[in-house]
Amino acid sequence: xxxxxxQLAALVRGRLVGxxxxxIHSARPVEQAxxxxxxxxxxxxxxKMLRTSPASAAxxxxxxxxxxxxPAVPVIIEVEDPILAFLAVRSHLKGxxxxxxxxxxxxxxVAPSARIGADVAIYPFVYVGEDAVIGDGTTLHPxxxxxxxxxxxxxxxxxxxxxxxxDVSLGDRVEVHSGTILGGDGFGYRQVExxxxxxxxxxxxxxxxxxxxxxxCTVDRATFEATRIGxxxxxxxxxxxxxxxxxxxxxxxxxxxxxxxxxxTGDYVIMAGQAGIKxxxxxxxxxxxxxxxxxxxNVPSGQQILGSPAIPIREQRRLFQMIARLPDMHRxxxxxxAQVEMLTSLLPDQEGSESESRGLDHDDDAAGL
Numbered sequence: 001x002x003x004x005x006x007q008l009a010a011l012v013r014g015r016l017v018g019x020x021x022x023x024i025h026s027a028r029p030v031e032q033a034x035x036x037x038x039x040x041x042x043x044x045x046x047x048k049m050l051r052t053s054p055a056s057a058a059x060x061x062x063x064x065x066x067x068x069x070x071p072a073v074p075v076i077i078e079v080e081d082p083i084l085a086f087l088a089v090r091s092h093l094k095g096x097x098x099x100x101x102x103x104x105x106x107x108x109x110v111a112p113s114a115r116i117g118a119d120v121a122i123y124p125f126v127y128v129g130e131d132a133v134i135g136d137g138t139t140l141h142p143x144x145x146x147x148x149x150x151x152x153x154x155x156x157x158x159x160x161x162x163x164x165x166x167d168v169s170l171g172d173r174v175e176v177h178s179g180t181i182l183g184g185d186g187f188g189y190r191q192v193e194x195x196x197x198x199x200x201x202x203x204x205x206x207x208x209x210x211x212x213x214x215x216x217c218t219v220d221r222a223t224f225e226a227t228r229i230g231x232x233x234x235x236x237x238x239x240x241x242x243x244x245x246x247x248x249x250x251x252x253x254x255x256x257x258x259x260x261x262x263x264x265t266g267d268y269v270i271m272a273g274q275a276g277i278k279x280x281x282x283x284x285x286x287x288x289x290x291x292x293x294x295x296x297x298n299v300p301s302g303q304q305i306l307g308s309p310a311i312p313i314r315e316q317r318r319l320f321q322m323i324a325r326l327p328d329m330h331r332x333x334x335x336x337x338a339q340v341e342m343l344t345s346l347l348p349d350q351e352g353s354e355s356e357s358r359g360l361d362h363d364d365d366a367a368g369l
Contacts, residue, residue, distance in 0.1 A: 001095045005057045008038065009077045011092055012085035014059065018075035022056050027090035030055065039073075040086035059085050100139075108140075117154070129166065147183065153209065165221065171209035171231065179216040182207070186220040186227075186243025186261060199223060201243060208232070208249070214239065220261075230267070242279070254291075266301060276308075290316075 003011075006020030025036040030046050033039040033055035040059040041047050050058055050073055057075040061082045079085040100121065104110060107124035114128045117136035122128070126140045129148035137155040140146065144158045147166035152158070156174040164170075165183030176182070188199035203222025208231030213219070217235055220243040221227055227241065230249035235241075239253050242261035247253075249267045259277040266285035271277075275289045283289070284301030294308030307316040 001093050003093060005038070005075050005077065008057075008089050008092070012059070012077065012079055012088055014077040014079040014085060016075070016077055018057075020075070022075055024057060024089075024093065027086060027093055028055075030058070038077075038086075038089060040082040042082050059089065111148075135172065141178075159215075165205075167204035167221070168207075169204070170207045171211065173210050174207055175212045177213060177215040177217075177237070180213050180218070182213075182219045183221045184218055186223055188223055188243065188261070203227065203243070205229075211235070214255075217241070219245075236273075248285070288313075 002023050002025055004020060005018070005022050005024060006016060008024060009016040009020065023036065024038045028037045028039060030039040030041065030049045030053055033053055035054050035056055037055045038057040038059065039050070039053065039055045041050050041064060042061060043063070047064065053073055055073050057077065058073045059077045059079060059082045062078065062080065064076070064078065077085070102119050102121050104116065104120070104122040105124045108122045108126040108128070110116065110122065110128040111130040111132065113130045114132040114134065116122070116134045117138065119137045120134055121139040122134070123140060123142045125142050126144045126146070128134065128140070128146045129150065131149045132146050133151045134140070134146070135152055135154040135156065138152050139157045141158060141160040143161040145163045146152065147164055147168065149167050150164050151169040153170055153172035153174065155172060156170050158164070158176045159178040161178050162176045163181045165181070168183040170176070183205045185201040188201060189196040190199055191197070201221050201223055203224050204226050205219050205221050206226045207213070207229045210232045211229050211234070213235045214237035216237055217239045219227060219229065219241045222244045227243055227245050229241070229247045230251065232250040233247055233253070235253045236255040236257070238256045240258045241247065242259055242263070244262040245259055246264040248265045248269060251265055251268070252270045254271060254273045256274045257271045260279035262279055263277050263281045263283070265283045266287065268286045269283055269289070271289040272291035272293070274292045276294050277283070278296045281295055282298045283295070284299055284303070286302050287299050288304040289295060289310065290304070290306030290313065292308065293306055293310040295305065295310045299305055304313040305311060306313045307319070
């Protein structure tokens, strides 16, 4: 699809600077954009690249005029959020998507007791169990398994080969990516007569509205009640959430995060990649857990923590600085040790001095007698 810069400016409600009649064929990042393309600039790093870019137009933010010199790109669209505007333009130029298919494919298996909403898309090789409920506008891609008594809200998407064990509920506008398993048994055992005996996991998983769960994640069912994922939370690929966890609203859990059982997080918590959380740990609102942090105790709201064991980030940075200086400190200690050894060798023999001192004392005593 082709559009003029003026039309695109109207689409994103931006302020046009330059010739709005220029035609735009595609939207590309600044390092790849060429003639006939529109690009975007979010910060000064990319603004420098724009000065020599052959792109025909650029979407910029309010910071652009303050940080960038006059660019080579002749036409500018100023907006509050360049990335969102760029995505809207990119989608517009791509053209209308193929109409969404709806229906229940004959090669899917849907239990007679399941309730299926309007405008659903249930693709081949999907399994929908007894008493399951599928909301309006939901899409189940090939290979999806929806267990007995599961509930899926409206406009939810479950990608290929994701599995929902029994008694899992998903809210509206949830997206579950391929290979993810929701509702598997929690890892719970008791030792009886020298053997590990499994504790039955009889609870469920509840996922709030507007949650996205990446590929190959696992969320275990609770032992008795529910493992919960709060609304708006976004979970990256390869994340493990143990049984009984209560994940707050609008959390960000990055790749390979592992959360042991019975933990609780507040709202707007961020966990960077490979962070590990010990069982029965509580993390307050707006906490930031750094990459590869090992969290072994409760964290108050608003803290930023790093390291293993995790401590406040300022303290950890000081430790990192000290660790970086260890080779120099070791060298200095060796030099100081050598100097001490040399100085010690120059001192009089201590045992000889003591003997002489004792002899003089004895002679003085004899003379006195």
